[in-house]
Amino acid sequence: xxxxxxxxxxxxxxxxxxxxxxxxxxxxxxxxxxxxxxxxxxxxxxxxxxxxxxxxxxxxxxxxxxxxxxxxxxxxxxxxxxxxxxxxxxxxxxxxxxxxxxxxxxxxxxxxxxxxxxxxxxxxxxxxxxxxxxxxxxxxxxxxxxxxxxxxxxxxxxxxxxxxxxxxxxxxxxxxxxxxxxxxxxxxxxxxxxxxxxxxxxxxxxxxxxxxxxxxxxxxxxxxxxxxxxxxxxxxxxxxxxxxxxxxxxxxxxxxxxxxxxxxxxxxxxxxxxxxxxxxxxxxxxxxxxxxxxxxxxxxxxxxxxxx
Amino acid sequence: xxxxxxxxxxxxxxxxxxxxxxxxxxxxxxxxxxxxxxxxxxxxxxxxxxxxxxxxxxxxxxxxxxxxxxxxxxxxxxxxxxxxxxxxxxxxxxxxxxxxxxxxxxxxxxxxxxxxxxxxxxxxxxxxxxxxxxxxxxxxxxxxxxxxxxxxxxxxxxxxxxxxxxxxxxxxxxxxxxxxxxxxxxxxxxxxxxxxxxxxxxxxxxxxxxxxxxxxxxxxxxxxxxxxxxxxxxxxxxxxxxxxxxxxxxxxxxxxxxxxxxx
Amino acid sequence: xxxxxxxxxxxxxxxxxxxxxxxxxxxxxxxxxxxxxxxxxxxxxxxxxxxxxxxxxxxxxxxxxxxxxxxxxxxxxxxxxxxxxxxxxxxxxxxxxxxxxxxxxxxxxxxxxxxxxxxxxxxxxxxxxxxxxxxxxxxxxxxxxxxxxxxxxxxxxxxxxxxxxxxxxxxxxxxxxxxxxxxxxxxxxxxxxxxxxxxxxxxxxxxxxxxxxxxxxxxxxxxxxxxxxxxxxxxxxxxxxxxxxxxxxxxxxxxxxxxxxxxxxxxxxxxxxxxxxxxxxxxxxxxxxxxxxxxxxxxxxxxxxxxxxxxxxxxxxxxxxxxxxxxxxxxxxxxx
Ligand SMILES: Nc1ncnc2c1ncn2[C@@H]1O[C@H](COP(=O)(O)OP(=O)(O)OP(=O)(O)O)[C@@H](O)[C@H]1O
Ligand SMILES: [Mg+2]
Numbered sequence: 001x002x003x004x005x006x007x008x009x010x011x012x013x014x015x016x017x018x019x020x021x022x023x024x025x026x027x028x029x030x031x032x033x034x035x036x037x038x039x040x041x042x043x044x045x046x047x048x049x050x051x052x053x054x055x056x057x058x059x060x061x062x063x064x065x066x067x068x069x070x071x072x073x074x075x076x077x078x079x080x081x082x083x084x085x086x087x088x089x090x091x092x093x094x095x096x097x098x099x100x101x102x103x104x105x106x107x108x109x110x111x112x113x114x115x116x117x118x119x120x121x122x123x124x125x126x127x128x129x130x131x132x133x134x135x136x137x138x139x140x141x142x143x144x145x146x147x148x149x150x151x152x153x154x155x156x157x158x159x160x161x162x163x164x165x166x167x168x169x170x171x172x173x174x175x176x177x178x179x180x181x182x183x184x185x186x187x188x189x190x191x192x193x194x195x196x197x198x199x200x201x202x203x204x205x206x207x208x209x210x211x212x213x214x215x216x217x218x219x220x221x222x223x224x225x226x227x228x229x230x231x232x233x234x235x236x237x238x239x240x241x242x243x244x245x246x247x248x249x250x251x252x253x254x255x256x257x258x259x260x261x262x263x264x265x266x267x268x269x270x271x272x273x274x275x276x277x278x279x280x281x282x283x284x285x286x287x288x289x290x291x292x293x294x295x296x297x298x299x300x301x302x303x304x305x306x307x308x
Numbered sequence: 309x310x311x312x313x314x315x316x317x318x319x320x321x322x323x324x325x326x327x328x329x330x331x332x333x334x335x336x337x338x339x340x341x342x343x344x345x346x347x348x349x350x351x352x353x354x355x356x357x358x359x360x361x362x363x364x365x366x367x368x369x370x371x372x373x374x375x376x377x378x379x380x381x382x383x384x385x386x387x388x389x390x391x392x393x394x395x396x397x398x399x400x401x402x403x404x405x406x407x408x409x410x411x412x413x414x415x416x417x418x419x420x421x422x423x424x425x426x427x428x429x430x431x432x433x434x435x436x437x438x439x440x441x442x443x444x445x446x447x448x449x450x451x452x453x454x455x456x457x458x459x460x461x462x463x464x465x466x467x468x469x470x471x472x473x474x475x476x477x478x479x480x481x482x483x484x485x486x487x488x489x490x491x492x493x494x495x496x497x498x499x500x501x502x503x504x505x506x507x508x509x510x511x512x513x514x515x516x517x518x519x520x521x522x523x524x525x526x527x528x529x530x531x532x533x534x535x536x537x538x539x540x541x542x543x544x545x546x547x548x549x550x551x552x553x554x555x556x557x558x559x560x561x562x563x564x565x566x567x568x569x570x571x
Numbered sequence: 572x573x574x575x576x577x578x579x580x581x582x583x584x585x586x587x588x589x590x591x592x593x594x595x596x597x598x599x600x601x602x603x604x605x606x607x608x609x610x611x612x613x614x615x616x617x618x619x620x621x622x623x624x625x626x627x628x629x630x631x632x633x634x635x636x637x638x639x640x641x642x643x644x645x646x647x648x649x650x651x652x653x654x655x656x657x658x659x660x661x662x663x664x665x666x667x668x669x670x671x672x673x674x675x676x677x678x679x680x681x682x683x684x685x686x687x688x689x690x691x692x693x694x695x696x697x698x699x700x701x702x703x704x705x706x707x708x709x710x711x712x713x714x715x716x717x718x719x720x721x722x723x724x725x726x727x728x729x730x731x732x733x734x735x736x737x738x739x740x741x742x743x744x745x746x747x748x749x750x751x752x753x754x755x756x757x758x759x760x761x762x763x764x765x766x767x768x769x770x771x772x773x774x775x776x777x778x779x780x781x782x783x784x785x786x787x788x789x790x791x792x793x794x795x796x797x798x799x800x801x802x803x804x805x806x807x808x809x810x811x812x813x814x815x816x817x818x819x820x821x822x823x824x825x826x827x828x829x830x831x832x833x834x835x836x837x838x839x840x841x842x843x844x845x846x847x848x849x850x851x852x853x854x855x856x857x858x859x860x861x862x863x864x865x866x867x868x869x870x871x872x873x874x875x876x877x878x879x880x881x882x883x884x885x886x887x888x889x890x891x892x893x894x895x896x897x898x899x900x901x902x903x904x905x906x907x
Contacts, residue, residue: 027710033709033710033713035713080889080893081889081892081893084892084893084896085896086709087649087651087709087713088847088892088896090651090713091651091843091847091888091892092888092889092892092893094840095840095843095885095888095889096889098840098881098885099882099885099886099889102879102881102882102885103882106876106878106879106882165427168421168427168434169413169419169421169422169427169434169437169438170421170422170423170424170427172406172410172413172414172422173414173422175403175405175406175410176403176406176410176414178405179403179404179405179406180401180402180403182365182385182397182401183397183401183402183403184403184414185384185385185386185389186363186365186385186386186389186394186395186397187386187389187394187414187415187477187478187481188386188389188390188394188415188417188481189386189414189422190384190386191386197424228721231717231721234714234717235714238714242710243405272728272732272733273729276725276726276728276729276733277725277729279721279724279725279728280721280722280725280726280729282718282721283717283718283719283720283721283722283723283725284718284722285718286714286715286717286718286721287698287715287718287719287722289714290702290707290711290712290714290715290718291698291701291702291705291715294707294708294710294711300405
């Protein structure tokens with residue numbers, strides 16, 4: 001059991017924590033079943049990779065562009081599909097994420113399954129600088145520590161921003177829409193506009209997560225953005241707590257500890273079987289939590305009300 | 309206040325069909341500014357459907373609807389609400405997973421904090437608006453006997469209390485016209501009288517117009533200035549309570565025979 | 572004055588009932604298909620188009636049969652069953668299992684369909700019925716379906732591995748009819764698919780249980796009032812949906828030749844597309860929807876690289892949801 005291993009678990013929990021903040025904003029606070037989050041993440045990550053590698057942009061500028069593109073994707077999905085019934089909307093968003101992955105896998109510009117490589121030089125420079133500083137306090141050996149710090153810094157800042165936003169009158173309108181969008185519209189609130197904002201912000205969060213995924217995996221290929229990762233996000237969400245941003249932190253840490261922790265056990269299983277087992281565990285999680293504690297550990301039952 | 313002349317609501321030839329069934333079949337009527345008007349009619353007459361058309365929850369297949377002279381037929385519900393027309397629902401729709409106070413605050417109008425840009429640019433204005441809204445919410449909740457419940461989840465209220473909260477919430481928007489769909493149904497009669505008194509007082513003080521659907525004829529006869537009678541999607545009579553009571557067409561619509569004795 | 576004018580307009584509007592529109596949509600579909608076929612023949616020649624059409628019918632067979640269960644469950648239980656694709660996979664892998672146990676291939680297939688039907692009923696008893704009784708919301712149902720899908724798919728992968736497999740029917744011969752070449756196995760899948768589709772269609776039309784299922788999917792409240800045994804219908808629907816899903820999975824395996832446990836998720840969105848196209852809850856619609864999706868995907872290979880085939884399914888799904896969410900054969904839904 002190495003420290004590096006747990007640093008990596010922390011990186012994953014943080015990255016998918018940012019990703020899941022968006023799902024919480026959608027499903028938990030406005031009642032929007034966004035199942036296309038992995039698609040927005042892919043847009044953000046590939047925008048970063050391709051702008052740096054093919055167009056020579058600075059990594060940081062590319063990050064901004066990636067966020068912007070994901071937001072545009074969110075607006076596109078929202079404007080076209082938000083008027084659908086909630087279950088149809090969910091299916092449409094999955095289809096969107098599949099299309100994104102499919103295009104990345106098959107189109108010329110994205111390198112297909114070969115992926116995109118060599119966009120993270122600027123990050124390496126920064127990371128090495130940070131490692132040099134960390135060496136002063138004896139932590140210079142943990143090469144992933146700078147990424148861990150960057151991810152969690154971003155995660156906690158974004159978490160704080162969302163918590164503050166949720167406490168404002170703006171956040172109250174979101175909850176009103178989650179509870180009953182007709183009643184909220186009858187009080188003069190533009191339901192569509194709020195849903196669109198919520199979706200666009202979620203897409204931006206996914207793009208930030210995608211940026212960190214890009215830094216973490218060091219080269220981009222389509223299956224990193226399989227729609228299954230959206231389901232992982234929802235597993236974190238229901239584990240930590242419905243309609244609770246704090247729950248995303250708890251859910252993220254628990255989920256990835258349990259998931260990656262299975263690697264530590266010496267079993268007679270083959271690598272493939274171990275991988276399968278991890279997904280089976282996630283599946284059971286979703287089944288059991290939905291049945292036994294749909295609001296999650298920190299969630300509030302009274303707010304668990306996503307109607308058809 | 310100096311109200312502009314003319315009826316606040318003018319409906320002409322409104323039609324709404326569901327699968328070939330004409331729920332509203334060419335209804336025309338006016339609602340006078342500052343009046344308390346009752347909309348009555350047998351079950352299935354199309355009253356709720358009419359409310360849906362007025363509040364933007366249904367687009368009329370034909371006809372015009374004017375609010376203060378402005379055509380609102382088919383306009384989005386939130387825009388109609390922002391023009392000063394709010395409604396309550398026959399089947400109450402409180403926001404169950406929010407506190408009673410949050411239900412009220414959500415209804416407050418002109419809250420800059422509901423818009424992201426304003427929230428970031430002028431947080432002070434948002435806080436001031438919030439404080440003002442909270443004050444008027446407390447006042448309204450007291451009037452409706454819900455002051456003690458302000459912190460509870462709305463989902464924990466009784467059926468009658470939900471009805472009250474919905475009315476209080478509608479009034480919280482500071483409307484010029486309120487549509488109430490069976491506001492007395494399920495409310496304890498004493499409290500019901502208080503609400504009616506409050507409505508009358510609001511009309512006198514602010515000139516707010518009320519249009520309400522009600523099945524209790526005593527309430528209609530004693531509280532309404534004017535009555536609109538619907539049957540089978542049409543307006544079959546309009547007039548004062550006394551005039552309506554004597555109208556043979558109304559008697560027929562309710563009792564199904566032209567020779568029945570007035571109710 | 573204004574009043575009478577508007578009333579006249581209203582009357583003119585009346586003949587626009589729902590009936591005329593509902594009738595014309597299937598006719599419109601047929602027209603579109605014929606026109607597309609003609610256009611493709613003109614552009615790419617008869618031979619290529621005919622070949623793609625036959626391939627499309629092969630795909631349409633398994634997509635249509637696979638979509639029936641998805642559509643009925645969605646119509647009856649309002650359940651978006653993400654695990655449905657994995658029932659197809661279960662059908663193929665049960666066949667491998669029973670074959671490995673020594674049963675002849677055709678018997679193994681039949682047993683696999685029965686086993687998958689049992690599996691589907693089991694999910695109803697263990698997962699769905701308790702959730703419904705607990706009054707689960709949309710999100711809960713969604714997440715449970717996804718959880719079940721993961722358990723099934725990776726459960727199969729755990730035991731069978733993720734490597735590519737075949738059903739073990741190693742026939743490499745092919746049939747040639749005029750310009751059309753078809754592997755013997757594809758031909759078998761095509762004929763079986765079309766025959767079973769016809770049988771299912773007739774069973775839905777003429778058997779008591781078939782009529783009850785359709786009535787139930789069409790209007791649950793009304794069906795319940797008219798004294799249908801709800802529990803039995805739901806169980807039978809699950810069994811039928813599992814059975815047909817397994818058959819669809821087997822037909823896919825036979826027609827394509829090799830597969831791995833992921834083929835269910837890959838097909839799932841195409842199955843959704845068939846369901847939405849045919850009108851949710853409409854079993855005939857699902858059959859037709861499957862054929863349309865199969866044809867579209869194969870026809871698209873005339874225009875685009877074949878690797879874009881699945882994307883055609885996704886795109887059709889989104890287009891249908893946006894433009895015609897009630898589908899070709901569905902009714903416009905009432906506001907709740
Ligand atoms: N969404 C809908 N779809 C189909 N039919 C509808 C719909 N809404 C209303 N109807 C029908 O339209 C007619 C008028 O209904 P409406 O609810 O407007 O009557 P109402 O006057 O409010 O009756 P009540 O006094 O019982 O509330 C009824 O026959 C009803 O069944
Ligand atoms: Mg009514």
